[in-house]
Amino acid sequence: MSGAILLAGTASDVGKSVITAGVCRHLARQGIAVAPFKAQNMALNAAVTVDGGEIGRAQAAQAAACGIPPETAMNPILIKPTAAHRSQVVVMGRPAFDTGARDYHARRHVLMPAVLGALSDLKGRFDAVVCEGAGSAAEINLRPHDLANMGLARAAGMPVVVIADIDRGGALAALYGTLALLEPEDQALVAGFVVNRFRGDPRVLEPGLEQLRELTGRPCLGVLPHADGLDFDAEDSLALDRPLPVLPPVGPDRIDVAVVRLPLISNFTDVDALAAEPGVAVRFTTDPEDVRRADLVVLPGTKNTVGDLAWLRRTGLAEAIVDRAASGGPTLGVCGGYQMLGREIVDTVESKAGVVAGLGLLPVTCEFFEEKTLALHTGTAPGLGGAAAGGYSIRHGRPAVEGGRAWLLDDSGADEGCASGSVWGTSWHGVLEHDDVRRELLARIARDAGLDWKAGTKPFAAVRERRLDRLGDLVAEHLDTAALEDLIARGAPAGLPVAPPGGAPRPRMWTEESH
Structure with a gap:
């Protein structure tokens, strides 16, 4: 054949x-x-390839x-919406230009040879x-x-x-x-x-x-x-309209996870591994009351950190996140969500908004750079018992940690992430796919909440x-x-x-x- x-x-x-x-x-x-x-894929769920590029998450799956292994040839053009009528266009794994629809279509004669x-x-x-x-x-x-x-x-x-x-x-x-x-x-x-x-x-x-x-x-x-x-690993937000299934709990209690459905939410497949655990109910929400009462809140990635942070403030979700943190409610920020949890964002690249105040829940300042970080990571999670960890980075923002505690360690020896009290953040997508990391985090959340929750035994890789x-x-x-x-x-x-x-x-x- x-x-x-x-x-x-x-x-x-x-x-x-x-x-x-x-x-x-x-x-x-x-x-x-x-x-x-x-x-050509229009998606905010992306993956890093073995040849150091970026493609749609669905093609990696x-x-x-x-x-x-996934490689850039499998998705030569990836369109990532950044705002109304604007998108970043990734060609052969690397950001090429930002554009509107008409300008993009006028480039067909240039893009078709790459395809x-x-x-x-x-x-x-x-x-x-x-x-x-x-x-x-x-x-x-x-x-x-x-x-x-x-x-x-x-x-x-x-x-x-x-x-x-x-x-x-x-x-x-x-x-x-x-x-x-x-x-x-x-x-x-x-x-x-x-x-x-x-x-x-x-x-x-x-x-x-x-x-x-x-x-x-x-x-x-x-x-x-x-x-x-x-x-299956979804590639657009239409998938969020279908609730994730809840597996029967092993113990008497279950853990309720609320994932904030940001307007430009990206890489929301990060939480798929949580939903694969027995007795963990994962739902996407825009309701501040869901955020207040959940056992764990995940603030996921986004293609417009500053714009979606402003949306959090307009909708009352920012206040709900701050309130739950003040009362010890566990919150996990991933990539853009991590950046929002910090003290300050300096963005002259993505939103071009300049200096913007973050939610102030982590001692982190994030500055955006033109060159995008695309990397695969392996390491450990010293903050969660030293379990094997890893993930991948797709970001313009580079967080600088000024306190708290690093809870991940790259094999290169570099600290990753920041935790302060019950608030955790990391730039690594995919870290929850590591079984011991995920289960230790959930076990701590259950223990602190007085829940009798028990982890499953199936590796997430085997589930996939x-x-x-x-x-x-x-x-x-x-x-x-x-x-x-x-x-x-x-x-x-x-x-x-x-x-x-x-x-x-x-x-x-x-x-x-x-x-």
């Missing part, structure tokens, strides 16, 4: 990331050397499904590349500038499978409409459909799928059932592997994997019919003259 396939969607959050991971895991089990790819070069590189080193689309394949207003869906498929001559989420309703219409809005040359690459998150007896759906085949000349390659507990295995199982059981492998090897079949109307009129290209 040698080739690639694009798994596109009728909309955002239809399951493209999850199904891509499942297909990757299935192929890897067959002994096929496979890699994931997403040309898909790489894990393939059994390979095609990264895809060609992966295809040259792997038997199969499973590509994930972005948003909807039929965003016809963006088609002239498209890098991630049909623009990519056309440029690479790649077969496409379109995915719809039947749980949100209208899946059959969405599949037909997505195909019909594509111009004939794009339609020629769409070889089939997948229906995701179906509940009930799939035989009820069969007449509709057969009509869809008659109307389009394309088969449905499978119907995936709705499955709880997969909790099991989730990926479940995705591979679902793909093997419910998709026509032979047809998928044939598409990867041979491309879309010739002579596929054009579904009327066969494409919307092409919009005028955005140019400098049209601004």
Whole structure:
């Protein structure tokens, strides 16, 4: 086998990331050397790669499904919103420029070579590349500038499978409409459909799928059932609308964790490991009363530390965080959340606000620099019994600690993080994925609160592997994997019919003259 396939969607959050991971895991089990790819990702959940770059968190998880380390070629363009109508654009793992939508689309001629070069590189080193689309394949207003869906498929001559989420309703219409809005040359690459998150007896759906085949000349390659507990690393905030599952407690009590849902929340997958512990209930909230009464509050990362800090003050959440700290309520800040907990932020880079007062709960001053820190870390947690620790940094801010106690130690010998009383902060994402660190922190919180809570025994890494295995199982059981492998090897079949109307009129290209 040698080739690639694009798994596109009728909309955002239809399951493209999850199904891509499942297909990757299935192929890897067959002994096929496979890699994931997403040309352009808009996400604030990111990961650091082995080659020192930054990519979308979902692509790092898909790489894990393939059994390979993540690398920058798997997500050559990462768009990270920083404010209304502005984003930081990361190209091949490094920040390249800040832009608005029109300026970004005007750069297509510069960005497409980076995309095609990264895809060609992966295809040259792997038997199969499973590509994930972005948003909807039929965003016809963006088609002239498209890098991630049909623009990519056309440029690479790649077969496409379109995915719809039947749980949100209208899946059959969405599949037909997505195909019909594509111009004939794009339609020629769409070889089939997948229906995701179906509940009930799939035989009820069969007449509709057969009509869809008659109307389009394309088969449905499978119907995936709705499955709880997969909790795949999310890439956008739509995932926050679905509550994290709560595992039954081992002991009599449970720990209640409130995660502040910041407007530009980033790397919120940091708390996934907490939710994997029995008897730990994790919820995202904007309610000050939730913050006051929780056993632990997590102030997560953000792509706009100063802007989201101002939002905390406007909403009363800042006051609630300060109040709980004054009464000994445990609070953990990660990256941007850590920066907010300090005395002062000096930012002439991200928000360009200059000197801004922090919440004053940690003796830390944070200054922002143009050069972004991108690093993987290993070390220990002297502040939590010396457990093995580690994580990764993605930040412009550089905290300077002026007191308190460091609770992490990098293998290089550098102290990391700051704790004062019941308030803890660190620049390391992923530190809670280390089992002994997470469990010691939760045990201390339970003990101080008088709770009889007991930790689980399953390593979080094993939990994640099991989730990926479940995705591979679902793909093997419910998709026509032979047809998928044939598409990867041979491309879309010739002579596929054009579904009327066969494409919307092409919009005028955005140019400098049209601004």
